Amino acid sequence: MTKPATTVLGLGAMGSAIATRLRETGHDTTVWNRTAAKTEPHAAAGAKAAATVTEAVNGSDTVLVVLLDHASVREHLEPAAAELAGKTVVNLVTTTPNQARETAAWASEHRITYLDGAIMAVPEMIGQPDARLLYAGDEHAYDTARPVLETLGAAEYTGEDPGLASLKDMALLSAMDLMFLGYLQAIAMMRTVGTSAAETAAETERWLTAMLPHGKGLAAIIDGGTYDTGGQSVDFDRFGIASLITASREQGIRADLLEPHRRLLDDLAATGHGDSDWPRIIDQLTIR
Numbered sequence: 001m002t003k004p005a006t007t008v009l010g011l012g013a014m015g016s017a018i019a020t021r022l023r024e025t026g027h028d029t030t031v032w033n034r035t036a037a038k039t040e041p042h043a044a045a046g047a048k049a050a051a052t053v054t055e056a057v058n059g060s061d062t063v064l065v066v067l068l069d070h071a072s073v074r075e076h077l078e079p080a081a082a083e084l085a086g087k088t089v090v091n092l093v094t095t096t097p098n099q100a101r102e103t104a105a106w107a108s109e110h111r112i113t114y115l116d117g118a119i120m121a122v123p124e125m126i127g128q129p130d131a132r133l134l135y136a137g138d139e140h141a142y143d144t145a146r147p148v149l150e151t152l153g154a155a156e157y158t159g160e161d162p163g164l165a166s167l168k169d170m171a172l173l174s175a176m177d178l179m180f181l182g183y184l185q186a187i188a189m190m191r192t193v194g195t196s197a198a199e200t201a202a203e204t205e206r207w208l209t210a211m212l213p214h215g216k217g218l219a220a221i222i223d224g225g226t227y228d229t230g231g232q233s234v235d236f237d238r239f240g241i242a243s244l245i246t247a248s249r250e251q252g253i254r255a256d257l258l259e260p261h262r263r264l265l266d267d268l269a270a271t272g273h274g275d276s277d278w279p280r281i282i283d284q285l286t287i288r
């Protein structure tokens, strides 16, 4: 069966991996990049190199956008709105949920079918089953584009709200960010007694792997909504976090990464929730 012709806008590390994967899986692939020289290896391998975005989107019904950020997407798609009308744009650029919704609204005004994507993978993983790509927006477009999208990795449709893929991406990246800061705190503390970063990283991995299943327990407490299961309380956790902060400072290491946790617990205790299950601090995260 003929595979759909596909255009890739942006040939950085990720766009290049995507264009290569599409070409290698038999898609008629057209590429464009701001710095034209980056199209050369793709053209040499059989892709069509376009000199402009307008030229690049002609001849493909599916256009994958892999530029740097929201601003570059708008900068380069807006002048090509007329040529993009009737086509499906899959925006794989990392953006915030509201930026995704904004681009979706713009696309709708110009009769462009829009899917917003989030790539939970690094370029080397593209085309492998452990690459996970999230999509949101027009469900019919997702179903139509699915064979192309599944070429890149496991595809997951998150819903009609075009901000949903980005929201999940940002939420998971937030969890990763906080986890890796935890590695740094542990490494900084252990370096004060001469333990290498590699050794502490290996210890941290072992410890976190053992602890990870408890995340589901926290979720059950939060979903229950009563915070009275008799598990670890806010007051108990305040005691624990105070020890971590003191130990860190005793070793000459700043505790700035731990302090926000203590503040959230203190706020809860100050409003009479010292006996509550500690995950109640999730309520403190809502901006009021």
Ligand SMILES: NC(=O)c1ccc[n+]([C@@H]2O[C@H](COP(=O)([O-])OP(=O)(O)OC[C@H]3O[C@@H](n4cnc5c(N)ncnc54)[C@H](OP(=O)(O)O)[C@@H]3O)[C@@H](O)[C@H]2O)c1
Pocket: 010, 011, 012, 013, 014, 015, 016, 033, 034, 035, 038, 066, 067, 068, 069, 071, 072, 075, 076, 092, 093, 094, 095, 119, 120, 121, 122, 123
């Ligand atoms: N790399 C990853 O591991 C990874 C993982 C998940 C998601 N992503 C997302 O994928 C997107 C691309 O990432 P990447 O790793 O490919 O980045 P990259 O290697 O830094 O490449 C950036 C690309 O954007 C282009 N670009 C930057 N500013 C531009 C502008 N003002 N106008 C036109 N083109 C512009 C660059 O063109 P030039 O060649 O002309 O500079 C290049 O093609 C980002 O949104 C990133 O967050 C990346």
